Amino acid sequence: MTDHALSGFAFSPSAASAVRTVHARGGAPVALRGLAKSFGAKPVLSGIDLEIPAGQFLAVVGRSGCGKSTLLRTIVGLESPSAGVVAAARGDEARIMFQEPRLLPWARIVDNVRVGVPGGKTKADAREAARAALAEVGLADRAGEWPSVLSGGQKQRVALARALVSRPRLLALDEPLGALDALTRIEMQALLERVWREQGFTAVLVTHDVSEALALADRVILIENGAIALDIAVDLPRPRRRGSPEIARLEGAILDQLFGNGASEDALKESVA
Numbered sequence: 001m002t003d004h005a006l007s008g009f010a011f012s013p014s015a016a017s018a019v020r021t022v023h024a025r026g027g028a029p030v031a032l033r034g035l036a037k038s039f040g041a042k043p044v045l046s047g048i049d050l051e052i053p054a055g056q057f058l059a060v061v062g063r064s065g066c067g068k069s070t071l072l073r074t075i076v077g078l079e080s081p082s083a084g085v086v087a088a089a090r091g092d093e094a095r096i097m098f099q100e101p102r103l104l105p106w107a108r109i110v111d112n113v114r115v116g117v118p119g120g121k122t123k124a125d126a127r128e129a130a131r132a133a134l135a136e137v138g139l140a141d142r143a144g145e146w147p148s149v150l151s152g153g154q155k156q157r158v159a160l161a162r163a164l165v166s167r168p169r170l171l172a173l174d175e176p177l178g179a180l181d182a183l184t185r186i187e188m189q190a191l192l193e194r195v196w197r198e199q200g201f202t203a204v205l206v207t208h209d210v211s212e213a214l215a216l217a218d219r220v221i222l223i224e225n226g227a228i229a230l231d232i233a234v235d236l237p238r239p240r241r242r243g244s245p246e247i248a249r250l251e252g253a254i255l256d257q258l259f260g261n262g263a264s265e266d267a268l269k270e271s272v273a
Ligand SMILES: Nc1ncnc2c1ncn2[C@@H]1O[C@H](COP(=O)(O)OP(=O)(O)OP(=O)(O)O)[C@@H](O)[C@H]1O
Pocket: 039, 044, 062, 063, 064, 065, 066, 067, 068, 069, 070, 071, 208
């Protein structure tokens, strides 16, 4: 499967709730049983059992190189497992977004989004769907421009529109906000949360940023030594307040697992400072 084949409807914010009942397909569950992945002789993941209920927002964190992207790519079918079983949405029902927007420089913005429209539509219908997706991410007025005139954050909005235009039931997010400045990142987090809430897809987000994971996800898993070392529910109302004691406590639990006891105390001090 190519990345473009994976790259995915979107609606104007005011129409979103009405549209959801008409268009949104809801989330698809993911099940991994005994998943292992090696590259040559090098084991990366082993014995992973993971059920992600339909519509859940799951974040995957862990040290650089621990296998987060490999897990995500295996879930969407860009990597095949060395052992075990992966059951997840495929084809137009699954989309992935990367850290780089991967736009076609020679295609106008609306046509970049059209790349994500499933086959079988007329060009006019595909363009209309692409325009609606652009409206959903706040770029309705930029449809006829070239990617080169956009900022990094705007390019990622186009990539999100391209992913959403197929109305995916599973959206895999591989550090999609990793290259953005802090303020743009916070705006994009709010956008991701809104489209997830409106459209109801299952979201799997790989991030280096534990606070981003805790701001967005229903559940956070930590990968260590090729396995799930921590699996925590984030049962807090949205939008989440950064630095709240509840968030800091969860952050502490994750940092303790990563760095040993004591890291959480530092995290707590920082979050209340
Ligand atoms: N196609 C590949 N061929 C060989 N080794 C690979 C391949 N893809 C990943 N790896 C190796 O697998 C391990 C896990 O990589 P992966 O990209 O999944 O980690 P990650 O946790 O997402 O890292 P980062 O946070 O730095 O992006 C690394 O050691 C990496 O070098």
